[in-house]
Amino acid sequence: MTIGLFDSGVGGTTIWREVVRQLPYESTLFLADSLNAPYGEKSTEEIIALCEKNTEYLLDHNSKLIIVACNTATTNAITHLRAKYKVPFIGIEPAIKPAGLYSQTKTIGVLATQSTLRSAFFANTCQHLLDKGVRVLKREGIGLVPLIEEGKIDTPEMFALLEQYLRPMIAEGMDYLVLGCTHYPYLTSLISEILPENIRILDSAEAVAKQTKRILSQNNLLAKGEVSPTHLWLTNKQVEILKSFAPPQVKVQYEKF
Numbered sequence: 001m002t003i004g005l006f007d008s009g010v011g012g013t014t015i016w017r018e019v020v021r022q023l024p025y026e027s028t029l030f031l032a033d034s035l036n037a038p039y040g041e042k043s044t045e046e047i048i049a050l051c052e053k054n055t056e057y058l059l060d061h062n063s064k065l066i067i068v069a070c071n072t073a074t075t076n077a078i079t080h081l082r083a084k085y086k087v088p089f090i091g092i093e094p095a096i097k098p099a100g101l102y103s104q105t106k107t108i109g110v111l112a113t114q115s116t117l118r119s120a121f122f123a124n125t126c127q128h129l130l131d132k133g134v135r136v137l138k139r140e141g142i143g144l145v146p147l148i149e150e151g152k153i154d155t156p157e158m159f160a161l162l163e164q165y166l167r168p169m170i171a172e173g174m175d176y177l178v179l180g181c182t183h184y185p186y187l188t189s190l191i192s193e194i195l196p197e198n199i200r201i202l203d204s205a206e207a208v209a210k211q212t213k214r215i216l217s218q219n220n221l222l223a224k225g226e227v228s229p230t231h232l233w234l235t236n237k238q239v240e241i242l243k244s245f246a247p248p249q250v251k252v253q254y255e256k257f
């Protein structure tokens with residue numbers, strides 16, 4: 001049996017990397033639903049329908065646990081998925097809690113998609129921080145995911161968008177920037193060029209992989225290392241783009257799902 005993961009596109013591979021690093025005996029099946037990217041501009045109902053489609057594909061292909069490797073899908077659909085399907089789900093949400101805890105200026109910034117920032121799930125976590133006196137500066141990363149999906153990462157267009165989104169948050173005194181979308185870790189080096197040195201960048205990949213390990217172990221589902229693991233990434237759009245993100249041990253294929 002395998003660990004199933006899905007995202008609206010290539011972003012989920014940032015989570016996949018950390019999962020495979022922490023769980024080297026596990027086989028994985030990752031779905032990049034790039035045909036339907038970006039999820040961040042869709043309604044909750046549309047996101048739920050796409051998550052059901054991805055979940056059912058992963059369940060039909062032997063998944064023992066599913067990682068929703070997408071903040072937008074998690075914040076809009078994970079409660080629904082957990083109620084509908086029996087398999088354990090691991091979700092990912094913007095790491096604003098730890099950022100709020102570590103922040104010296106009590107001002108943190110979060111860059112995420114529209115649907116994540118507008119979800120009740122996110123509003124709830126935000127409220128906890130506000131109650132503790134932490135200011136959360138929110139910014140929608142409009143246009144970033146489509147560019148990453150086209151492989152246009154290190155481009156003047158991307159840099160200009162990032163500057164536009166980050167400058168106001170820098171001016172307001174944030175000392176932590178939370179990357180609230182699994183696509184954004186691919187922008188870390190560009191973002192570092194814009195941020196002053198005192199601002200730290202946080203994402204959730206490490207915490208998600210740790211939680212995956214904990215849940216597999218609690219359910220007695222950890223692979224024992226008796227067979228060598230296999231890794232398959234499927235995309236329903238351009239296979240060459242997904243391939244450009246893949247390490248050598250991964251097989252990448254086109255599939256209609």
Ligand code: DGL
Pocket residue numbers: 007008009011012037038039040041069070071072073113116145180181182183
């Ligand atoms: N990678 C996604 C996330 O973490 C979704 C991006 C999108 O499709 O808008 O939110």
